[in-house]
Amino acid sequence: MLQIWPVQAFADNYIWILERQGSTRVAVVDPGDAGPVLAALDERGLEVGAILITHHHGDHVGGLQEMIRRFHPSVFGSSTESVEGVDRPIADGDVVALSDLGISLDVLALPGHTSGHIGYVGNGLAFVGDTLFAGGCGRVFEGTMAQMHASLSKLASLPPETKTYCAHEYTLANLRFAMAVEPGNTELADRLAATETARAENQPTVPSTIGFELATNPFLRCSEPDVVSAAVAQAGHNLEPGAEVFGIVRRWKDGWSG
Numbered sequence: 001m002l003q004i005w006p007v008q009a010f011a012d013n014y015i016w017i018l019e020r021q022g023s024t025r026v027a028v029v030d031p032g033d034a035g036p037v038l039a040a041l042d043e044r045g046l047e048v049g050a051i052l053i054t055h056h057h058g059d060h061v062g063g064l065q066e067m068i069r070r071f072h073p074s075v076f077g078s079s080t081e082s083v084e085g086v087d088r089p090i091a092d093g094d095v096v097a098l099s100d101l102g103i104s105l106d107v108l109a110l111p112g113h114t115s116g117h118i119g120y121v122g123n124g125l126a127f128v129g130d131t132l133f134a135g136g137c138g139r140v141f142e143g144t145m146a147q148m149h150a151s152l153s154k155l156a157s158l159p160p161e162t163k164t165y166c167a168h169e170y171t172l173a174n175l176r177f178a179m180a181v182e183p184g185n186t187e188l189a190d191r192l193a194a195t196e197t198a199r200a201e202n203q204p205t206v207p208s209t210i211g212f213e214l215a216t217n218p219f220l221r222c223s224e225p226d227v228v229s230a231a232v233a234q235a236g237h238n239l240e241p242g243a244e245v246f247g248i249v250r251r252w253k254d255g256w257s258g
């Protein structure tokens with residue numbers, strides 16, 4: 001029985017812990033800060049057998065050295081990004097076998113937020129870093145809008161019941177923006193209301209599922225007529241559904257302050 005639970009770090013980061021009942025060796029995704037992870041593991045008598053890195057940003061790798069010194073885990077990360085401490089460089093199509101957990105995860109290239117960003121997918125789970133957020137998506141810093149759209153489309157094609165674990169609690173702000181894009185989406189309105197309640201109680205709103213994101217996340221809905229027409233109104237000219245619409249909606253969100 002696999003359990004996945006978050007450690008909160010900084011203002012709004014989630015560091016995901018993969019734990020198998022009966023094993024004391026866990027895997028950790030994107031330890032941006034070692035302190036809260038070590039505190040949570042020590043409290044439970046757990047140690048780290050593997051670390052999975054999605055991309056090179058400091059809030060995802062900042063705790064790596066301290067965790068390596070303490071546990072000497074296998075550290076998986078993108079072969080095209082330079083992260084000190086990664087000793088298992090991997091790329092799209094590779095398989096990461098996590099023997100302590102009894103599972104394997106497939107590596108997916110997800111360029112866009114960073115050019116070498118990767119995700120880890122399998123067993124009904126997807127660790128997506130800063131690519132697909134609950135109700136939104138990451139900013140496009142290093143790749144192109146077309147690359148980010150293609151990366152999100154890869155995730156969108158996973159089975160709808162796949163649970164998606166992103167690295168930030170951005171859901172409420174994302175859904176408020178989503179409502180500006182698609183005010184007529186009733187499932188989205190319901191999701192926003194439920195998220196407002198959850199956040200008022202300080203409950204995490206992650207993980208989500210691919211199916212829920214397909215129904216409510218505008219960045220996965222760039223061929224839906226309502227999203228297309230909202231993007232066309234923003235752009236002031238006609239747009240091809242898909243990547244072109246995505247680029248406009250992403251820039252709209254970049255400049256959006258609620």
Ligand SMILES: [Zn+2]
Nearest residue numbers: 055057113130
């Ligand atoms: Zn990032």
